[in-house]
Every structure is written in structure tokens, then in C-alpha cells.
Amino acid sequence: MTCAAYGKVGRVTDAPTLPDLVHPANSPDSPWWRDAVIYQIYPRSWSDSDGDGIGDLPGITARLPYLRDLGVDAVWLSPFYVSPMNDAGYDVADYRDIDPRFGTLHDAEVLIDTAHALGLKVLVDLVPNHTSSEHEWFRAALAAEPGSPERARYIFRDGAGPHGDLPPNNWRSVFGGRGWSRVPDPDGTPGQWYLHIFDTTQPDVNWENEEVRAEYDDILRFWLDRGVDGFRVDVAHGLVKDQTFPDTTGSMHTAENAPGHRMPMWDQDGVHDIYRRWRRILDEYTVPGDPDSERILCAEAWVQPEEALARYVRPDEMHQAFNFEFLDTRWDPAGYRHVITESYRSNDAVGAPTTWVLSNHDVLRHATRLAVVQEGYRPNGIGADDPQPDPELGLRRARAATTMMLALPGGAYVYQGEELGLPEHTTMPDEWRQDPIFHRTKGTDEFALGRDGCRVPMAWAKDEPSLGFGPSAKTWLPQPEAYAALAVDQQDGVPGSTLSLYRDLLAYRRKHRFGHGALAWHELDGPETLAFTNTSGDGTRTVLCLTNFGDEPVSLPDGDVIISSGPLDDGRVPTDITVWLRLPTGHDR
Secondary structure (H helix, E strand, O other): OOOOOOOOOOOOOOOOOOOOEEEOOOOOOOOHHHOOEEEEEOHHHOOOOOOOOOOOHHHHHHHHHHHHHHOOOEEEEOOOEEOOOOOOOOOOOEEEEEOOOOOOHHHHHHHHHHHHHOOOEEEEEEOOOEOOOOOHHHHHHHHOOOOOOOHHHEOEEOOEOOOOOEOOOOOEOOOOOEOEEEEEOOOOOEEEEEEOOOOOOOOEEOOOOHHHHHHHHHHHHHHHOOOOOEEEEOOOOOOOOOOOOOOOOOOOOOHHHOOOOOOOOOOOOOHHHHHHHHHHHHHOOOOOOOHHHOOEEEEOOOOOOHHHHHHHHOOOOOOEEEOHHHHHOOOOHHHHHHHHHHHHHHHHHOOOOOEEEOOOOOOOOHHHHOOOOOOOOOOOOOOOOOOOOOHHHHHHHHHHHHHHHOOOOOEEEEEOOHHHOOOOOOOOOHHHOOOHHHHHHOOOOOOOOOOHHHOOOOOOOOOOHHHHOOOOOOOOOOOOHHHHHHOHHHHOOOOOOHHHHHHHHHHHHHHOOHHHOEEEEOOOOEOOEEEEEEEOOOOOOEEEEEEEOOOOOEOOOOOEEEEEOOOOEOOEEOOOEEEEEEOOOOOOO
16 A cells, blocks of 8 residues: 655755764664565565466465575565455455455465475565455444444544535545545435545544454454564554544645644554554564564554654564655665665664665556656656656666665565566556556546556566466566566576676675664765765674765775676776675774
8 A cells, every 4th residue: 555655855965964873783683673674575466376367375385485595584465365456455355364366364374384484474464544345344334323333433424514415624535536435324315424545445444443443453463373473554654543634735645744744644643552552462472582583563654754753663662664765765875865864863763773665566666766857756657658767777776776775784675576677567558557546536647647567467487478477378467578588587597687686685684684784974975976884783894885876987995896786897886886895804984
């Protein structure tokens, strides 16, 4: 899901005056989640075992050895629950069962057990802001009278105007259009309105209601009892609403991200009580003295500034929160320097790791996004009639950005297919599009294309049907021609391929515990470069990470090149390339 896959991030022009040490090293016995690299699987698009064109749980299970070999620590599964799929599974009708499209509850248990046997932990998506309109609770609410306990589980309000025929306020849907829909009363006459910050088929639940809180407590325990290692929490900043329900000013797409401007449906103080309650539940499952047994919560919280996001990862709340400001940063060293510095400052103040991310199922893949000439908001999709980004430039920068990201201490998330350099599908015909954003806006605003372009099925084998996605040629979304040359079988074992680059980065990062390392700015950091050192968590080495954003190659100091995101120029770093250089002892500054 997303509340704000549409951030506006300005260019940072001046680097602040900073102390050299930006982030101290973690303790070597820190729990697994503080430096974990977690791989996001979008179940519909990962692997199809039965040929119906839709990915499924048996398909995921069969491909898990690939992720072990890639070198990640855990997987996060986007929703696989029973759903009418009006929003690709983020409209949940039953949180305790698997949608038949994906398999069975037994298939989920086999997947979890198989992942654990391979040394992989498993996170699942939790969608607590809303249910599907087909959830038994909402069906009961529609059949009940205004003021009933059934309606109290959701946000129903009388309409405005003399006949109640106007919405209760002017709140808009993130997906376009108004955020309220009117329903008939049980006798058939026009009745109350219900809130849906997303699609009309996704009614928001009422988190002021203790019955709602108890229900989600039980859902957490249901999956924890089946062995999941944590939850990615959808729309984590949206559960609690300002109970005065005031009218708003500004765009739903941007005001939630504006520092100092808090919309009445986003980032309300009451969300933190919910997450403290959930943290106590997860802590019940930790084996005393075994940090590897800790279960975690990761927040999808589109909030700024960094101090506001850090409130979600205080010691008694969540463990991680996606660093979306990093994802939103344009290709600019000052911008990255600012977000890295401020993120560590805010998260270190509450004792939390910073969790880096560059792509996910809600945003343009960074192999495309980093080639976009961006004047205003980050585009939410690119169509065949739009200017087409340079794929070579995008991949070059994506490789450099990932090499930089994986040198940063903390945790990281990798979105399926980015290890192949998969671009956004930017020429998808409109008749294939399924995102409710596209259908609700009817192509009439800047966010109309939606997110289908980043959700295209994986490319496993160049010469197989559906590029190896499944045994048939069927795919629920079309794969672009460019995917064939990027398929796994075209990159596996090929030196210099993007897949080989990811494997090398992850192996070195894990071996030397870079996620627990200490970060300091290096003397080569400047107007056209980003340069920092990571002194590894095992204390054995200091590595310089340098990214060249300028037009001219940059010379390196003495040291051994470990990894480069692209070819060097006679030992110098060309533009849009990142290098890891092991420095001689005592020469890390």
C-alpha cells in the first residue's frame, strides 16, 4: 500500500558542518534485525507454480534457495490473505487464512518452515488501517443500524447539509476522489457515510474501539504462533484519526510528508500506544538470552522530519521504520549527505537502527527512477506516451546507489528483481492496468498511472514461457521486452552482472558485519562526491565508500578495491560509480 508514494524532496545545496563520526558501531552481539537485509517478495509476481499467471506460495517456497544464495537474512511477504483483490491484497477479507489464488494455510506453514531451514526469517504484511468491504465485520456493519456496535468497529458518520447528503468533511482518498462513501440504512433510505482513506472497498477501522484493538492482538498471535518472525505494518502512521474530523488544506499526497504540517489522518500521537501494546505481545515470544529469537515490527510510515519517524522506533515501540526520505532523495550528493546524517542523528538518539530502502511495490523502481529528470513530485508511474528514461543511465545509477546503501550501517530492504536491475515497465498498455489509483482517477491527475509498472512478474529464464515465471505463458501483468536479457539465467555466475554485484555486496557486508559498523565522513567527501568510511562491526577493517556524482573521474587514495558498481577508469572512479576501497590501517581519515 502507500499513503505517500508521492513525496516531494527538495535539493539540498549546502552540506552542514559535521563532526567526522556520524554513527558509532553497534555491539557485536546486537540482535539480528539491527543489520538484517530483508528481501521483499510480492507474491503475485514472484513465482507461479501452477501456470495460472499468478504467483503463489508453493512457487515462493520452491525459489527460496535462490534467496539463501543471494545472501539476504529474511523475506517479507506482501499480503497473501483472503481478499477480493481490489487493491492487490491490501483489502483483506480474512486475516487468518490464505487466498486460494496463493494456496492454503498449510502452504504458508510449509513456506515458513522451509525458510527457517534455509536460515531465512519470514516477515508478513499486516494491514491494520482498513479491511476489505467484504470482511464479515463490514458486512455486519452495513446490515446494522447507525450507532450499533457493528458500526462502531469502523468510522461511520452522519452526513453534512440539511439532508445529510454531503460528506462529513472534505477528506480525500489517497487513490483519488473523496474519502467518504454513503451507504443506505437497513430500511433502504440514504444513510450514513463511512471513511475510506484509500479505495471505497477499503473502509477504515476505528482504532478508538477496544474490540478492534483486541482483534488485531489476536491476529498478531495467530501468525506468531505459526512461526513468523515479524510484521511489516502497512500505513503505520494512519491508524488513529483526529477525532474532531476537521476539514483539511493541502494535498493528501504531499501534506503528510511536509515537515511541521501534520494532516488529521496521519501521524497522530495515539498510534504510539498501539505499537507499545503490540511490542509487548511480540516480546512474549522472545526466548530469554536468545536475541536471534526476537520478533520484529517494521513501520511503513511516510512522515517527516527524521525526528518524527524516530518516534516509531523508540525502545518500546517498533524495531524498524523504512527510511523513505532516503528513497526519495534525488541523485545528488548533498541530498544523500543530509538524509544520512540526519537519519543517524535521530535514530541514534532513540537507540534504533536506520533502515535503508531504494525500491518497493509502491514506487518507481530505482533502476528507472534515478534516470528521471524530476522537477516536482516523484512520478507515480510512467506511461508509453511519457518521456522515456535512459535505461543505461538508470541502471548505472541504481547499481551505484545500491552499492552505497549496502555500505551504510543499519538494516536494509531489497525489492524483488532489483538484484537483476529490473526497470519499471514504462510502456504498459492501459488496458492491463489494475491499480485502483488508475481506475479511480480515470487518468485525470498526475498520479493517475498508479503502481502496476513496478509489480511486473519476475524474469527467471530468458527462453522459457513467461520468462520462467510459471509453466505457462500467462502473467497477470505483461513483462516488458527488456526483462528477457536481465533474467536470472542470463546473469547467474556472470562477472560484472547486477546479480553478481548484489551477491558480492551482501557476502562482504555479512562477513564483516558492516551493518553494525561505525560511519564517518571521509576527506574526499565534497560537492561532487559522497565519501564515508565504515569501520566494520567486527573491528577488522575500515572501508571507504565513494560515489562520484561529478563529470570527471575521481582518484582514489591508497588501498585495495573490494567492489565497484561499474568499471573503473585507469584506477579512477568514473561518474555515477560507487567503489568500496579497503584502507590501510591508520589511514581511514
